[in-house]
Amino acid sequence: MNTSVSRPGDGPFTERTPRVVAARALTRRAGRDKAGRFLVEGAQAVREALAHGRVHELFAAVPLPDDLAALAADAGVRVSPVTERAAAGLSETVTPQGLVAVCDLVAVPLAEALRGTPRLVAVLVGVADPGNAGTVIRVADAAGADAVILAGHTVDPHNGKCVRASTGSLFHLPIARSASVPDVLAACRAAGLELVGADGHATADLDQASPTGPAAWVFGSEAHGLSDDVRAALDRSLRVPIYGSAESLNLATAAAVCLYATAWRQRA
Amino acid sequence: MNTSVSRPGDGPFTERTPRVVAARALTRRAGRDKAGRFLVEGAQAVREALAHGRVHELFAAVPLPDDLAALAADAGVRVSPVTERAAAGLSETVTPQGLVAVCDLVAVPLAEALRGTPRLVAVLVGVADPGNAGTVIRVADAAGADAVILAGHTVDPHNGKCVRASTGSLFHLPIARSASVPDVLAACRAAGLELVGADGHATADLDQASPTGPAAWVFGSEAHGLSDDVRAALDRSLRVPIYGSAESLNLATAAAVCLYATAWRQRA
Numbered sequence: 197m198n199t200s201v202s203r204p205g206d207g208p209f210t211e212r213t214p215r216v217v218a219a220r221a222l223t224r225r226a227g228r229d230k231a232g233r234f235l236v237e238g239a240q241a242v243r244e245a246l247a248h249g250r251v252h253e254l255f256a257a258v259p260l261p262d263d264l265a266a267l268a269a270d271a272g273v274r275v276s277p278v279t280e281r282a283a284a285g286l287s288e289t290v291t292p293q294g295l296v297a298v299c300d301l302v303a304v305p306l307a308e309a310l311r312g313t314p315r316l317v318a319v320l321v322g323v324a325d326p327g328n329a330g331t332v333i334r335v336a337d338a339a340g341a342d343a344v345i346l347a348g349h350t351v352d353p354h355n356g357k358c359v360r361a362s363t364g365s366l367f368h369l370p371i372a373r374s375a376s377v378p379d380v381l382a383a384c385r386a387a388g389l390e391l392v393g394a395d396g397h398a399t400a401d402l403d404q405a406s407p408t409g410p411a412a413w414v415f416g417s418e419a420h421g422l423s424d425d426v427r428a429a430l431d432r433s434l435r436v437p438i439y440g441s442a443e444s445l446n447l448a449t450a451a452a453v454c455l456y457a458t459a460w461r462q463r464a
Numbered sequence: 465m466n467t468s469v470s471r472p473g474d475g476p477f478t479e480r481t482p483r484v485v486a487a488r489a490l491t492r493r494a495g496r497d498k499a500g501r502f503l504v505e506g507a508q509a510v511r512e513a514l515a516h517g518r519v520h521e522l523f524a525a526v527p528l529p530d531d532l533a534a535l536a537a538d539a540g541v542r543v544s545p546v547t548e549r550a551a552a553g554l555s556e557t558v559t560p561q562g563l564v565a566v567c568d569l570v571a572v573p574l575a576e577a578l579r580g581t582p583r584l585v586a587v588l589v590g591v592a593d594p595g596n597a598g599t600v601i602r603v604a605d606a607a608g609a610d611a612v613i614l615a616g617h618t619v620d621p622h623n624g625k626c627v628r629a630s631t632g633s634l635f636h637l638p639i640a641r642s643a644s645v646p647d648v649l650a651a652c653r654a655a656g657l658e659l660v661g662a663d664g665h666a667t668a669d670l671d672q673a674s675p676t677g678p679a680a681w682v683f684g685s686e687a688h689g690l691s692d693d694v695r696a697a698l699d700r701s702l703r704v705p706i707y708g709s710a711e712s713l714n715l716a717t718a719a720a721v722c723l724y725a726t727a728w729r730q731r732a
Contacts, residue, residue, distance in 0.1 A: 337708040338712075364711065442636065448716065449716055451717075453724045
């Protein structure tokens with residue numbers, strides 16, 4: 197018998213239960229920053245969060261998969277049954293999975309994300325779409341990046357859609373955020389990284405001039421790319437060559453091509 | 465005065481006007497296949513469709529941008545004012561742009577898509593998500609692919625979300641679809657293409673063994689990848705190496721890395 201789940205004499209938490217109301221505030225950035233916590237939804241992501249020791253408590257409108265129940269018990273994480281409606285109120289998906297974890301924020305200070313001798317870092321500047329940001333975090337993780345840094349007016353990595361798109365990668369590598377783009381670029385340079393912008397208007401092609409040493413790839417917003425100010429502060433910019441008639445690549449696919457091209461050159 | 469736009473004595477078309485009702489049937493695959501037409505939405509995509517001579521007629525709830533009006537006039541395309549509600553009924557987006565073109569389907573027969581001596585082709589097998597399919601079409605276009613082929617139970621490329629995600633690339637390169645995966649693979653092989661599967665479970669890494677000659681990359685579904693049957697019918701499979709802790713890449717980013725890696729090797 198799992199005593200942390202059974203609550204004799206009580207029904208499941210509802211959307212009016214104070215702990216659920218408090219958790220619901222975490223669906224907004226201000227609430228997350230204030231509490232220092234965020235929400236992670238769905239069995240796969242919750243499993244990653246538990247494995248990385250980030251979970252504070254767990255709300256479940258469905259039976260926990262056995263391995264999750266064991267992970268939660270091992271970690272001493274409180275599991276509270278909630279109504280489907282309460283779970284839906286904590287969800288940002290169209291089809292809630294009925295399983296939501298309250299986690300400690302993952303973002304670390306800039307200096308911590310860049311400590312040691314990083315070789316490959318992804319910097320997002322002004323990226324507004326949380327799904328794009330999460331997909332880039334996943335790609336950066338896959339390509340072996342040492343950190344992802346969200347600079348300027350970039351979406352909060354703890355946003356529900358970003359968390360989901362990262363499919364667990366949010367927990368795999370250091371994530372830092374800073375409102376100051378110059379601070380981020382200076383910190384990357386101080387860490388020994390060449391600053392390389394991904395820029396569809398650059399004159400040099402990625403395949404001809406991919407970095408071979410330690411590099412921070414800097415990606416701009418979906419709509420506007422890199423600003424002139426940011427571009428001027430970089431060591432250089434490269435474009436993913438377009439061999440067909442497409443006007444451009446989207447952010448995540450461009451990031452995938454840039455990060456892998458550099459990962460391969462660094463390993464060659 | 466643009467006589468094709470002014471309709472003295474009439475108001476704009478409503479959602480009950482027969483031509484709008486007929487166009488609305490094109491939001492469903494059965495309606496598209498029956499009529500041989502599909503819908504293209506938003507100024508950028510409509511511009512591409514006009515430039516490629518695919519537009520049959522245009523519904524506008526907003527003033528046409530000058531260049532679009534000129535393109536439509538040059539092409540002799542009828543432009544009909546519609547109410548916002550009528551335009552919204554033809555839209556598959558949350559924020560309709562008020563501009564929808566009725567276009568001829570772009571899909572061509574398999575043999576036509578593969579004619580000549582193709583060097584790089586993308587084959588999607590069982591891909592269900594239209595946004596993913598459209599993004600892969602865009603990436604294939606960018607990487608200079610000669611064709612994209614949608615095989616088996618794969619989403620209709622004329623689906624509104626696929627059209628949107630392709631950002632015009634749907635009009636840039638031949639797109640074919642076939643319910644028979646064996647037919648598609650046989651046609652690719654007959655066209656001189658090596659059949660290479662993208663498979664996270666493959667033992668050979670993309671960077672070590674990317675095709676250098678003419679190749680068809682075969683991508684499986686988001687959820688299940690390539691089936692054993694398909695895998696057995698290929699010449700070989702490669703994986704995008706995962707250098708970090710991510711479990712996998714998503715379909716579009718994996719396709720971007722595979723297609724660009726091969727485009728570069730073929731050009732080296």
